Amino acid sequence: MSKRGITPKEKNYSQWYLDIVERAQLAEASTVRGCMVIKPYGYAIWENIQRELDKRIKELGASNAYFPLFIPISFFSKEADHIKGFAKESAVVTHYRLKESDDGKSIVVDPEAKLEEELIIRPTSETVMYDTFSRWIKSWRDLPLKINQWANVVRWEKRTRPFLRTTEFLWQEGHTVHSSHKEAEKQVIDALNMYVRFAKEILALDTYSGRKSDSEKFAGAVDTYGVEALMQDGKALQFGTSHDLGQNFAKVFDIKYVNKKGELEYPWQTSWGVSTRMVGAVIMSHSDNLGLVLPPIIAPIKVVIVPIYSEENKEEVNRYATDVLTKLNTLIDDVELDDRDFVTPGYKYNEWEKKGVPIRIEIGQNDIEKSVVTVVRRDTGEKTEINKENLASEVSNILLEIQQNLLDRSRNLIEEHTHEVSSYKEFKEIIGSKKGFVKAYWCGSKECEDNIKYDTKATNRCFSKERKGKCVYCGKESTEEWVFAIAY
């Protein structure tokens, strides 16, 4: 472990991630098994993500609404595939009252207060929403219906890791209903592309995206599309999915509408979501051995000013620093002046580097005399002197450059770690040594997919393109190239 408490990623990538989550004060384990506490700094990143994403969700025409946390257990029995894939690892509410223990010293569950039907804490809201949609939708005039929900969901996970996999997590789930399969399919792709653009423009993450294989699709869906990012250890991380639900749920929840011809029809549905997992993807993708690195757009603090003074020039330096703050605030929100006088500038550099603040501005006697400030970039470590006069616009530009640089790095990482292979030997060699994304022909059989996974731990991440070749595993004719990777 380094002096600042961060294990180098080359030594132990998994520990490096946990160290950053801790040292940057993003989250911590709670006393409740598998649940995390999202600390203010981590939550501020999530709020920035939420705000940007909410705009784009509304641009897709969806309105926010809120549905119950509880789902009657019988709802899960309705959609056969949904049962198999989802309902299993869920939290179950069986009682609704507590009482004092006989000795009056503690509190216990009141056995008398047993629910007639158990309630499941939502692992996702298809069932509880679609039960309601069946009452909302009557005619073609009610379509398309586009609803989004920001909520907490619970999936009882055995092994958890902050942001990436926790028992309770926060997410948004979009649910839409359409009068034709074609329109629903377009919605699935529109939502997918919205996530792809969001990853690129806001999170500075390049991705692969596309249709999933049958074994990787959502329980109850006709088709699932996923967005896959690449972590620095060469493993893929799925951070968003978009599902074509066909008429599967409509039939089960009896959603019907009268079409323009006056006939009763089942509509076509989609659902799509991303979660606090995105925060994990951002941390893992951009950070380094000094700590967190954040794309400026989602950074809670974009610029930190650190004054360097002695007892003699303290007042003068602080006055200059306040002046710099005022100038920056004309163009940039979220600038912080760190004027704590009980820690050294070096301590402050350390702390803000760990927390991934994109730009640090140092101000000392020298800078004042030259009417400049010293600007240090978090992503490259590069130091520049900038004239105080055009400070705000120059610093704004550097923030844009940082955002772009992180995206370029992400793009390069994917390019360098994408390999087209022609034999299974090569497939195994690359997955075994460099990891990353491997493009290969696949015949579409579950058997080949399972065997590849068994041999290499790599799974089918998404469809790549139509192309004629031979299945990398069995050698049969194939018309499709797919992207494989070992995934989180």
Place this chain on the structure above:
Amino acid sequence: MSKRGITPKEKNYSQWYLDIVERAQLAEASTVRGCMVIKPYGYAIWENIQRELDKRIKELGASNAYFPLFIPISFFSKEADHIKGFAKESAVVTHYRLKESDDGKSIVVDPEAKLEEELIIRPTSETVMYDTFSRWIKSWRDLPLKINQWANVVRWEKRTRPFLRTTEFLWQEGHTVHSSHKEAEKQVIDALNMYVRFAKEILALDTYSGRKSDSEKFAGAVDTYGVEALMQDGKALQFGTSHDLGQNFAKVFDIKYVNKKGELEYPWQTSWGVSTRMVGAVIMSHSDNLGLVLPPIIAPIKVVIVPIYSEENKEEVNRYATDVLTKLNTLIDDVELDDRDFVTPGYKYNEWEKKGVPIRIEIGQNDIEKSVVTVVRRDTGEKTEINKENLASEVSNILLEIQQNLLDRSRNLIEEHTHEVSSYKEFKEIIGSKKGFVKAYWCGSKECEDNIKYDTKATNRCFSKERKGKCVYCGKESTEEWVFAIAY
């Protein structure tokens, strides 16, 4: 019931409220007992409230964070008073897995997957947060700590009513930790006043606010302060509370810090919250027999434009309407042009009145010829012709006037329904006939409070002022005047 499906409030106030919630498409009961679905239009009001309130909470210096939904049952056994007041009517998670039934046709709780310790769905987060705070707080430098959480909470209610009382509801809970009782007391009052100002400036609601009596205070608090609004039926509605928790929870959860003198001390805590109940307060306070009335600041749609045309002038009218929309958008967000051509203008008036849109703009041939529009206020029904030229600024002004008018009405309602009484006979007469707020001396004894409640259903809402007199019930010397009312 009137033609538009709203029971007149004079006939049945309670049904009138339910009709408005339904007809304005704000919320509906879900299949899950006691839980509501907040529909897009109702949720948009909540989003506007959230955005405005979040700013003010951050101005108080609090940061948002997120803590687990689940609370181990043993946490509730720690604070003796908290047990008594709160933990009773809660949802209890006992299992964490489901399985297919033996016949494979449904899903059942897996009896093998029983939790070692039951988990309570948070009814409020003091316990789970303060367990964490005990690890965050070490020195005086960590204080004050100010955390806010936006979350869903669950209290198993027997009788529910949309927004006003539901098993699951949405809220914000602020939790702060201070190094002195004085500072904590200031925070309690600052939070209270923030709510009072929010009610006035954003919700257009005048209120009473002040300290609660012992029997009405929060379980585990030293003192509770409340904000009380008055509904049109003369009943009070508490929509926010702020608690001085003293050192009660700090002692139980072992939160300690080293003060400036190097000594270990327990800090002082506060908590304060408001919920989706506020939406209920807004609906009940401002609406009329035509439907919902909304303060413009929180209205999801502030202005609706309804074009009135025949087949001949349809194009011309719609062009003019679009032009009006563009003009309004220069100054006002959330303007909607209702250009549906399968319903009549009259149908549209009805619908937007029910939904409480503050301003309706009617555009017909006559208006076009005179280069004006007809503006109709939802709060007064008043119609004015406004010249198209300075439309945006005039309509902005009318929105401000409506906001002010609703506040004036609320203030008048409270003034008209506040009575100072000098005898218990008078107390009973007023509560029995006019209801409203009654100011009376009270000696401070629980017995008198209980007797008053038993006789009249009126409870002690909050402290009014120091003043010498005789207790309205027992006649003993009293130094305090209190505000009583029958409450929701």
